[in-house]
Amino acid sequence: MTEPDSAGHSAPGMWAVGLVRSGRVEAPLSLEVLYDAHFDDVWRVLRRLGFREPGIDDAVQDVFLVAHRRLPEFERRSSTKTWLIGIALRVAKDHRRTHARKSGALDPLPDELPDRSSSSPLEAAEKAEAARFLDHFLESLDEEKREAFVLAELEQLTAPEIAELVGANVNTVYSRLRNARERFERAIARRRAEEERSR
């Protein structure tokens, strides 16, 4: 990556194309910096929006490629993460429409094995079960409610932020969120009832 000059600006290059304010100092914002800081965020959002292997790789890739192009236009009215989530939402819509989450190939084998030492097998199983339940629930929502639920409950965005990202009225977002939450509570109640019946 290019070094910033005396004014704190980077020479234009592939990986250094913008500036971000960090306190009072303008630090160079590059695709590398963005990627390093927000890869996990983008991955999670896309995963929660329904992407699976192998398509999620491509969706993540597209998000950062778009971000790379739009860095100079980024006005920092929102946080970098929120900005990337906005791009991720649009990329997700595009992918859904054109690819409909089809997949044919096997996922590549992992280069490294998941480290499971940090949690007990029971804890890991519970988390995996919770994730499966949540996946199933999210799949049951329509796209708009799913976005609202994911962004509010998992990404901790506010309703006005969500409204801006999805291009909807704040009250509409509140309505979608309320509906999604009610459905979630009902799904949990059903799950609890099933568990009790099976005991």
Added chain:
Amino acid sequence: MTELSKEARALLEAARDQYGPAAGDKARVLAKIKAAAAAPAPAATASTAATSGVAAKLVVLGVAALIAGALVLRQTAEEPAKLIGNEAGPTKSTPERAKFVASESGPAKSAPEERAKLDPKRSPAKSTAPDAAKFVASEAGPTNSAPDSVVAIEAEPVIEAAPVVDPPNELVLLREARIALRDGRAEEALALAATHERTYPSSALTEERLATQALAACTIGQYEQADRAIAALVERAPASEHLARIHRACKNREKKSSQ
């Protein structure tokens, strides 16, 4: 506004970590991004923007993107690391990504369609990348042309490369096994692989199954079982590209467990 109950919040919290990327995802996707970002935006991109009926302003942006794209050169997917701060080194085209990026200056929603239209690799008859073909042959088996997959390299159809498999159940089993392995559910991965072994004892995808079994067994410290799978894999496919990966992953795991 309706707030979530404690139980619902606890469930969300428990599921939260499960959505993260696995080790290796970050580096893998970065390599793809670098390769794509380095690919030039061909002339077709400008015409794409122009013919898609977007406003003149967007066309101008598309042209600007084309110029910017022309400043960088191509890069192979196999050698992406060279691209940091390096704008040279053309070896292999990844035009579909460049087109996508350039077309993003037009209406965002049209980008994937345009990319798909312009991607010559989507046609089975035009598969000309032997490395990619090898990848697909080993990873997916012959019946998975995955015509709609976003990744061009995975969409390379290599129908002639391998013997007959029984789709989709066999692939579904192995795919689920790998997802389980990636998500840390190694026991589930082993169970799925065992089902595959029982159901398809002479499958063309045995190499893939054995590799999955070896890695899953290593994950849970079942090194004897891993050894058996590795031995079978060596016997069946002594030059398997999975062996190095298995060796590396299992060795790391063994080190961790002995510490």
